[in-house]
Amino acid sequence: MEQPTIEFFWDAASPYTYLAATQVEPLAARAGAVVVWRPFLLGKVFEATGNRMPAAVPAKAKHLFCDVQRWAQHYGVPVAFPKVFPVHSVLALRAGIAAAEQGSGAAFATAVMRAYWADGGDISQPEVVSAVAASVGLDGAALLLQAQAQPVKDQLRANTEEAVRRGAFGAPSFFVGEQMFWGNDRLVLLEEFLSGKIAA
């Protein structure tokens, strides 16, 4: 049987994407699948679909970090409320595309989300993105340059438009072929789908 691919659309600005990012590679390993990490701009997804971030509803905003902390405990991963929230993630996402071109897409994505959601880093700042790149063995200065190149910018826009066209309205969004799974809380369904326990 062909090895299934999980396309993982991520935006570092999203706490549930950080949580899912800590789980998706072990999940894929259990399922015999591979993960393709694809940066996309959640803000543009919201614009295109009329959806909005959870924190846009005051009562949801009030509950959000409590919920995120519970998931972090559930998974046994660190989390700390960011100093800057929400954050402009476009530079980090462009750097994510550049890192993927160098074969370090997963490592960079994981590190940049941890920098923001656990280590207090302001990932809108070039020096923070550069340090994250260095922490996964990339040349930070070179990656920042590459991140500003037009083809990288175009790729981020294209990823975002593609995700919306395929039905995405939030993050994280996972695709296995045509099947979309939305949310950290749907990883259980994604895994059951891959194992054949549930149908599409």
Next chain:
Amino acid sequence: MEQPTIEFFWDAASPYTYLAATQVEPLAARAGAVVVWRPFLLGKVFEATGNRMPAAVPAKAKHLFCDVQRWAQHYGVPVAFPKVFPVHSVLALRAGIAAAEQGSGAAFATAVMRAYWADGGDISQPEVVSAVAASVGLDGAALLLQAQAQPVKDQLRANTEEAVRRGAFGAPSFFVGEQMFWGNDRLVLLEEFLSGKIAA
């Protein structure tokens, strides 16, 4: 140790509330807790908080029933897209309060959500609510009368206002003391909280 209470705020119009309703009593039994089933009007919660139903975003609406079907497979429970959607659930909720006064709150709530989300019943209709009541051993005609009494109407309004005051913005909402858990997909966290695996 005192037996914990799970307050379960439910509205039969919500598919995720139906899904959660199929799981909450076994969960409580495992945790040594009791469930208090409390009807509330989700539409009024949305009005009060500025939140909105998932189906209000077209891309979410398109994905909604696919997601609900996956959860139904995950749990091994029946589901069928309702003939009337969305539905006016106020009569069913008032009947739920009247049924609870007769000690059949859980049985009626479970049956009325199954009637709507699995059996194609239009629970906005008195004869459907009456038949549901009869199926759990209640006098349907008497329950409909009781459901129209002012104290029952007032109780539904009071439940809704209380839930909002305590932080609810959607359904299902669960409370263990001051701790709120929102969503069918948070049952795993609710259970871990009750077992002490995660802190509040």
